[in-house]
Amino acid sequence: xxxxxxxxxxxxxxxxxxxxxxxxxxxxxxxxxxxxxxxxxxxxxxxxxxxxxxxxxxxxxxxxxxxxxxxxxxxxxxxxxxxxxxxxxxxxxxxxxxxxxxxxxxxxxxxxxxxxxxxxxxxxxxxxxxxxxxxxxxxxxxxxxxxxxxxxxxxxxxxx
Amino acid sequence: xxxxxxxxxxxxxxxxxxxxxxxxxxxxxxxxxxxxxxxxxxxxxxxxxxxxxxxxxxxxxxxxxxxxxxxxxxxxxxxxxxxxxxxxxxxxxxxxxxxxxxxxxxxxxxxxxxxxxxxxxxxxxxxxxxxxxxxxxxxxxxxxxxxxxxxxxxxxxxxxxxxxxxxxxxxxxxxxxxxxxxxxxxxxxxxxxxxxxxxxxxxxxxxxxxxxxxxxxxxxxxxxxxxxxxxxxxxxxxxxxxxxxxxxxxxxxxxxxxxxxxxxxx
Numbered sequence: 001x002x003x004x005x006x007x008x009x010x011x012x013x014x015x016x017x018x019x020x021x022x023x024x025x026x027x028x029x030x031x032x033x034x035x036x037x038x039x040x041x042x043x044x045x046x047x048x049x050x051x052x053x054x055x056x057x058x059x060x061x062x063x064x065x066x067x068x069x070x071x072x073x074x075x076x077x078x079x080x081x082x083x084x085x086x087x088x089x090x091x092x093x094x095x096x097x098x099x100x101x102x103x104x105x106x107x108x109x110x111x112x113x114x115x116x117x118x119x120x121x122x123x124x125x126x127x128x129x130x131x132x133x134x135x136x137x138x139x140x141x142x143x144x145x146x147x148x149x150x151x152x153x154x155x156x157x158x159x160x
Numbered sequence: 161x162x163x164x165x166x167x168x169x170x171x172x173x174x175x176x177x178x179x180x181x182x183x184x185x186x187x188x189x190x191x192x193x194x195x196x197x198x199x200x201x202x203x204x205x206x207x208x209x210x211x212x213x214x215x216x217x218x219x220x221x222x223x224x225x226x227x228x229x230x231x232x233x234x235x236x237x238x239x240x241x242x243x244x245x246x247x248x249x250x251x252x253x254x255x256x257x258x259x260x261x262x263x264x265x266x267x268x269x270x271x272x273x274x275x276x277x278x279x280x281x282x283x284x285x286x287x288x289x290x291x292x293x294x295x296x297x298x299x300x301x302x303x304x305x306x307x308x309x310x311x312x313x314x315x316x317x318x319x320x321x322x323x324x325x326x327x328x329x330x331x332x333x334x335x336x337x338x339x340x341x342x343x344x345x346x347x348x349x350x351x352x353x354x355x356x357x358x359x360x361x362x363x364x365x366x367x368x369x370x371x372x373x374x375x376x377x378x379x380x381x382x383x384x385x386x387x388x389x390x391x392x393x394x395x396x397x398x399x400x401x402x403x404x405x406x407x408x409x410x411x412x413x414x415x416x417x418x419x420x421x422x423x424x425x426x
């Protein structure tokens with residue numbers, strides 16, 4: 001299969017790879033870049049487990065043509081941690097037992113990060129809306145919403 | 161083998177739309193097909209033309225580029241009347257990706273934005289500059305090869321435009337019915353009424369029986385009752401996993417009435 005060169009910023013690092021023509025961003029991240037943090041769930045835009053941030057906004061990487069991220073900034077859960085320090089959202093998820101099977105967690109974290117970067121003090125309703133595209137089949141959502149609320153205010157707003 | 165060809169201008173991309181080619185909008189429909197091994201096309205055509213992302217006034221109408229996303233609509237004061245519709249489409253990630261142009265080609269039960277555009281006298285502008293009524297486009301979309309560059313709609317004032325999406329899941333759920341109504345009342349009487357449904361057939365459709373029942377009346381109980389009586393008249397309603405045709409026929413008058421009377425407006 002033909003391959004195309006793609007240059008983009010991946011979790012703050014300039015990255016250049018060759019991706020299969022027609023492949024999606026999720027495949028490129030997992031198979032070519034080696035970032036296994038975004039998960040393949042449904043492949044049709046229903047579950048949100050593949051959510052990543054592109055230029056700070058949540059996108060579904062399984063529905064994103066890989067080459068459309070040329071020159072753009074892609075963030076995944078794999079880039080949240082700073083050395084030994086977990087991101088406040090990761091800490092809150094851990095302390096709030098907000099993951100059971102954990103499959104939805106990367107998508108939830110990125111959807112929540114997009115919200116808190118834009119709005120560090122969201123209401124509960126805004127949190128629910130922000131994760132409305134992400135399915136969880138274990139927790140019943142309440143521990144996830146609680147964790148995002150707990151993390152709010154601990155996350156610096158996005159620097160323009 | 162899938163190939164991807166990217167063009168700088170809409171004209172170039174339009175010329176490139178041959179057999180077994182599909183145009184990439186936001187990817188929410190096309191990449192799903194790719195992921196599920198759709199063999200009906202082997203070439204993806206995409207374009208970087210900035211004109212696809214415009215929102216601007218054009219005479220008394222508003223032009224929305226086919227590449228405008230639902231999130232752009234929500235953020236744009238020029239199309240504030242469409243923001244409540246865009247907010248009901250998918251979750252935040254989908255709204256950052258899904259486009260006006262793509263919505264025109266969404267299969268049942270999707271396409272809520274198209275329902276609104278249909279009610280607002282929408283016309284599709286094609287890449288070659290020609291225009292067609294949205295109803296024509298929806299009837300022919302399965303065989304179309306030309307790229308839609310933009311949609312133009314009338315600009316409603318006040319509470320002339322209303323939209324309701326009925327779904328079982330909140331805040332994000334697929335429509336088992338959506339209704340858009342444009343209700344101009346020059347001189348107090350309804351005139352030029354347009355009502356459209358989504359998820360009530362293979363494509364979004366205008367509901368002419370309802371339009372005729374409302375035309376010339378007021379938005380009072382008797383006119384609304386007359387419209388509700390023909391809410392599902394002449395429609396070939398679908399059975400699907402969300403609702404049976406029978407259920408749709410039963411609830412259509414209820415939701416239409418609520419929309420027209422302004423009850424539980426969304």
